[in-house]
Amino acid sequence: MAEVAYVPPAWRERLETRGLAPLRSTGVRYWAWIGFLLVIIAWAVFEYATQLNNGLIVTGMRDRISWGIYIISFVFFIGISHAGTLLSAILRVTKARWQMSVTRMAEFITVVALMVGALFPLIDMGRVDRVLELFQYGRWQSPLMWDILAITTYLTGSSLYLYLPIIPDFALARDRLGPAAPRWRRVFYQVAALGWRGTPEQRKLLDRAMTTMMIVIIPVAVSVHTVVSWIFAMTLRVAFNSSVFGPFFVAGAIFSGIAAIIILMAVLRKLLHLEEWITRTQFLYLGYMLAAFTLIMAYFNLQELVVTGYKMEAGQTFHFAELMTGPFMPLYAYYWIGGMIVPGLIMLYPRTRTIAGITFAAVLVLVAMWIERFLIVVPGFRVPLMAYGARNYFPTLVEWSILAGAVALFMLIISVFAKIFPIISIWEVVEHRGPEPDAAAEPRRVRPTIRPELRPQLTAAGTTTTEGVQP
Amino acid sequence: MKRLALAILSALAATAIVAAPAAAAGPAPTRVRIAVPPSIKLGEGAGVQAQVLDASGAPVAGALVTFTAELGFLEATNDVVLADARTDKAGVASADIDLRTDGSIKVTARFAGDAEHAASSASAAIQVGGSSQLYAQGAGVKLPGFNEAPTAPGTSAALLPGAASLWPRFSGWPVALVLMIVWSIYGSVVVVLFRVTASARRSAQ
């Protein structure tokens, strides 16, 4: 734990009040929102029931394109679950401090996206009644089994990792909510806070646990998305038979994860009035990361295009033609322009580098990343294996409804979590960040202020020396 | 050059002499003698020889002899061609045949005949014994714990001799090892959490 800097009591009071406000009171608008989500979910459940009733014939999938929106969305949701890992773990390991006020949201996204994403393989299964056979007869050699093992491990780890930094905030809620709070809340916070008093011993222990988790969660997260890519890359189909799939999917996952966290940040900032703690700094830094990943994604895509396109293995010609001039051209064009070029440009120009601009870029990226998964799965399956004409895949209403239901479920769980867990890691913001001024909010061309003792001193001889200057 | 031309000429003359009477009276009768090992083991090649002789007992050189075996499979039985060879100057054709069916196999050497010689054949039986499995096909590189193909599972065990469940062999150890490491780290973190609670209880006392 870093030394606690001087914290103005009024600032701290404001933070704690704001941070705990959603836990204290709930407005009508919240319940309307929950009701809206529940209606969508109910509709999706109804559509799923039709699917159970009639079989997967109600979907647009058939033998030759045997995976569709379900697997696409599975990959997509597992992808955005990487937000939490990146923001919390990687940035915590590197001791970046600006992200402290949004780590909690990122960890939410991780846990919730994993929970929602893990549903899709079940929805996609032809015989979901036999799901327990995976435990009875499961084979270690199957990529699907690796997925199950990796996602279980990641979900457990990220839940633990969500819980660890929440303990002091639970204690805060326990101490501050008072007797006005409902009984279940008081009992819940009492139990969940694990008797946290903030003693030095407890701090040391928590610090140790968090360090362990933040280190172990990074390889686990990388492995998860690598393994997700392997359900494609472990086959011989020309579009999937590539060794770059693992890193490509990991990069794509982090890319979409950053976009997801930017959007959630923008939404919760407005709704929960967190403008003081989630400032342009967070948007700007995450936006820079987004921009960096547009380049990484462009690089991966280009290298895939060049390496396979140069050789033009049988089937690859068909695949490329489909993407670039065929039926997938609009989507493919959007993926490049909306997913990589425009977000990159938005981050390039100071004029568009605003909160609204960055959020807009994030929305573009998130949509593009769903489309990217679509462009991996559907055109990949479309390449004919034998002498037959390529088949089309049009998702049906059932599939779109279930996707909508999954998105609604994602938002629902986030909304419920926001009412139970403090959405800002209050104690970490207090300890690590303190009431520092919002650097990025200042006018842009500010000359860096240099402390007087570090200024180059003019010597008597009239030469400049930099002796003693610390960079 | 001279000597070579002479040799060719005399060879032609010899053929003409042999062929002349045959051409007049149609194909001359021939007979085939076959020599086979009486018994072999499965998987061993059998050297078989057949000698083609004309009516006078003189060897016929350059005759194409086909070795067949009478073999049945499912709905059909017929003479299966195993090998063919041409006779040498002594009228002997030799071949190595590969029999993969056990039991008493009737091997036939058949000379189909030509313009001068009538067709003839001879048969002999080879006792093929043994029960060793001859055909085996491995699939690529075997990585322990990764690409071992499953054989018949428990529910349809009837198809597999001594069908074992997948568990006793436990081929997934590399994956299991990694998982165990990660999950034991999780376990250690949970232990630390218990110590946080314990510490609170101590300080409360």
Added chain:
Amino acid sequence: MRKVIGRRALLRSGMAAGALAVGGSLAASQGSKAQAAGTSGGRLRRWAMVIDLRKCDGCQSISQPPQCTEACIQGHFAPEPMQWIQVYESPLEGQAGTQFVPTPCQHCQNAPCVNVCPVGATFATPEGTVLIDQMRCIGCRLCMEACMYDRRFFNWGTPAQPPQTLFLEYSPEHQDPAIRGTVMKCDFCPDMARAGRLPYCAQACPHGAIYYGDLEEDLATNGSEVVKISRFLAENNAYRLKEDLGTKPRVHYIPGHGEAVGRMPTTTGRKATTWPWQKTIGGALPWQR
């Protein structure tokens, strides 16, 4: 056309193998060697197929849909869009015209589908066939993604089958009755072979283009002619589909375009496959592949 011995006749007369395979499945997990087909010397069969494309004209000469597919459908009661052996018409390499390629499951010895199955529902038998246990299949369709020959079929809806399938006892070797939400494919008819019969497709081929055989005895037959497989393949430049993928199929092809039965490569087209019972079961709704 030869008379095709159907499943019902087989089940009634032969019985031996089928009953053992089905009845023994629960009781015997150990020492059930007797059920695997063996030679007279007790060696295991290693089933294989050789398809002589020189003799395959896609049944143009008899103006019928490909008889192998028809017989397979009728013998296995395959639901509507499934052609477990499908006669693809593919362009000839390096010359004008097409060839007909009857394509059953290739029964790969390094089968991608077997490798990826999460529950071992697709498995390799010691005889070299790749079978599916539809009682175990969870319908994840990973195997359909992995199969490079497009030879796996999913029951997307309620499969259209004639009512008598309901009275058949299930076995992975004949896959009836079909179960919704599971994957099916050509099973290489080992139950037929054990009873001394050729697979339906080989029985039905009017030109005897399909040879079914045993690599252990190195013999194959199309019903009238027995050949030594190794010699037959070597003499005729046999190949296997997508050999370079390393899947090691058990189905071999002898290149050709029906020239042995008088087909010109430029005579294209074949009759569409039919399913005699497509409308006989209520509730079943055939789909397109």
